Amino acid sequence: MGRSLDELIAALPAEEQAAINARYRDLKQEVEGLRELRQIAGKAQAEIATALNIKQPSVSKIEKQADMYLSTLRSYVEAVGGNLELVVRLPARAAIRLQSLGDIGSAPVSGKSRTHSRTKSGAAGKLAAKAG
Known part of the structure; x- marks a missing residue:
């Protein structure tokens, strides 16, 4: 009979067990x-829909999106009871927490005017170009 994972870990040196437990805690804090x-927060799609003043199928659609406006993501996170923080990590620099994107979404980028005033979460290149 084979040994269980718990038995294998118990047989490792204490330092390795501590490293495994630390990584487990880190992974447990990440979500897919x-x-x-929403499930971790104990909320149903219907509750989120009510908080966002939309219909439940729209919540399902939001949850399946790969790209969305930051404002949509912020509203969703707040509806589950959380707070969205945007952190930028640059090489050889400490992490930078952005409080707001300000007027970036409404300012012209590369001389072209924008058709909407919100910045998509996938617009990191435009944000970097504006900063540079």
């Missing part, structure tokens, strides 16, 4: 997507 975040 918005659906899992």
